[in-house]
Amino acid sequence: MPDISRRRALTAAAALAVTATAVGVAATAASAADHTHPMPMPETFDEVYKGRRIQGRPMGGGGHHHEHGGGFEVLIDGVQLHLMRNADGTWISIVSHYDPVATPRAAARAAVDELQGAPLLPFPAN
Amino acid sequence: MTVRKNQAALTTDEKKRFVDAVLALKRSGRYDDFVRTHNEFIMSDTDTGERTGHRSPSFLPWHRRFLLDFEQALQSVDSSVALPYWDWSSDRTVRASLWAPDFLGGTGRSTDGRVMDGPFAAAAGNWPMNVRVDGRTFLRRSLGTAVRELPTRAEVESVLSMSTYDMAPYNSASDGFRNNLEGWRGVNLHNRVHVWVGGQMATGVSPNDPVFWLHHAYVDKLWAEWQRRHPDAGYVPTGGTPDVVDLDETMKPWDDVRPADLLDHTKFYTFDS
Numbered sequence: 001m002p003d004i005s006r007r008r009a010l011t012a013a014a015a016l017a018v019t020a021t022a023v024g025v026a027a028t029a030a031s032a033a034d035h036t037h038p039m040p041m042p043e044t045f046d047e048v049y050k051g052r053r054i055q056g057r058p059m060g061g062g063g064h065h066h067e068h069g070g071g072f073e074v075l076i077d078g079v080q081l082h083l084m085r086n087a088d089g090t091w092i093s094i095v096s097h098y099d100p101v102a103t104p105r106a107a108a109r110a111a112v113d114e115l116q117g118a119p120l121l122p123f124p125a126n
Numbered sequence: 127m128t129v130r131k132n133q134a135a136l137t138t139d140e141k142k143r144f145v146d147a148v149l150a151l152k153r154s155g156r157y158d159d160f161v162r163t164h165n166e167f168i169m170s171d172t173d174t175g176e177r178t179g180h181r182s183p184s185f186l187p188w189h190r191r192f193l194l195d196f197e198q199a200l201q202s203v204d205s206s207v208a209l210p211y212w213d214w215s216s217d218r219t220v221r222a223s224l225w226a227p228d229f230l231g232g233t234g235r236s237t238d239g240r241v242m243d244g245p246f247a248a249a250a251g252n253w254p255m256n257v258r259v260d261g262r263t264f265l266r267r268s269l270g271t272a273v274r275e276l277p278t279r280a281e282v283e284s285v286l287s288m289s290t291y292d293m294a295p296y297n298s299a300s301d302g303f304r305n306n307l308e309g310w311r312g313v314n315l316h317n318r319v320h321v322w323v324g325g326q327m328a329t330g331v332s333p334n335d336p337v338f339w340l341h342h343a344y345v346d347k348l349w350a351e352w353q354r355r356h357p358d359a360g361y362v363p364t365g366g367t368p369d370v371v372d373l374d375e376t377m378k379p380w381d382d383v384r385p386a387d388l389l390d391h392t393k394f395y396t397f398d399s
Binding site: 068082084085086087088094095096097098099100114115116118119120121123 | 165168169170172173174175181238239258259260261262272273295297298299309310316317318320321328329330332
């Protein structure tokens with residue numbers, strides 16, 4: 001990626017939630033090497049997906065003890081889904097932990113798919 | 127001395143003893159402590175913070191010690207039992223004997239993913255999901271649904287050929303053997319197998335499925351194979367790395383064992399081949 005700056009590559013990758021290999025790998029290397037440019041906050045969302053309300057929003061208050069989503073939280077029918085952001089900007093959740101997706105919304109939808117109607121339990125589990 | 131065997135080579139009696147010991151740990155409550163510990167680490171290991179059990183160089187020694195604890199618990203029930211391993215690059219279909227009713231049981235039914243046969247099926251009454259992230263209390267699987275193919279031997283070989291154990295930034299963005307084996311980048315070995323099994327195996331409470339131990343016993347064996355192939359390459363980093371377990375630093379939750387103590391598996395067990 002010789003023609004654009006590293007910062008532009010990062011921003012483009014995050015904003016477009018790019019999964020294409022070339023840009024994704026470049027962004028990974030850049031973001032891992034440089035902690036001074038935090039990844040941008042994901043887009044807020046609020047929708048009904050397969051009959052369940054999924055919400056994603058910047059976290060209010062002082063944040064949660066188990067907060068690893070960079071200040072962003074996702075709820076399914078009002079219950080918080082434990083979410084984590086990977087170094088390359090992809091996301092995983094507690095119900096789909098080994099399969100990164102591009103955005104928090106995609107993680108929320110993957111969780112609804114996985115749950116097949118079951119209620120999410122508040123974490124930490126038990 | 128404990129010998130860990132390929133699950134495909136176990137006798138009927140060995141399978142029965144393994145299953146009975148696992149069920150005994152479940153009855154006593156000890157099994158669920160393992161599930162809880164794993165979930166706690168998976169929720170707290172982060173790429174930008176402290177990381178010990180996953181997405182870090184200590185992924186391999188951490189799971190080696192975790193499996194040793196579990197194997198010792200099994201042996202406290204039946205001293206003849208050893209952890210078998212599942213070579214998913216060879217036994218790669220739902221028809222493998224691993225998934226037969228006399229061992230782990232098969233895939234889940236299509237409606238709700240519920241495993242319907244084998245000793246861990248909910249209907250048998252011996253395998254309640256106590257440590258869980260959602261309301262469902264039965265073991266689930268969906269073999270080969272979320273991802274179609276298990277890794278091939280050629281893909282395994284491509285990762286074993288990597289001569290560097292791990293690389294900065296020592297997380298899910300790293301190049302090198304550890305992260306390619308763990309699967310956050312590259313052809314994806316370990317993570318993909320969790321996804322292929324589906325059900326609880328795809329979640330933070332993955333040890334709820336007994337196949338967790340057989341999967342990780344094979345990941346552990348691949349580490350041993352990598353060491354044989356690269357005798358001059360060692361665990362890194364070797365000191366002074368924030369948030370990362372260096373070679374001679376102790377690991378949580380034990381706090382009395384270092385990666386350096388776990389590099390040589392032959393102190394604890396050998397493999398059948």
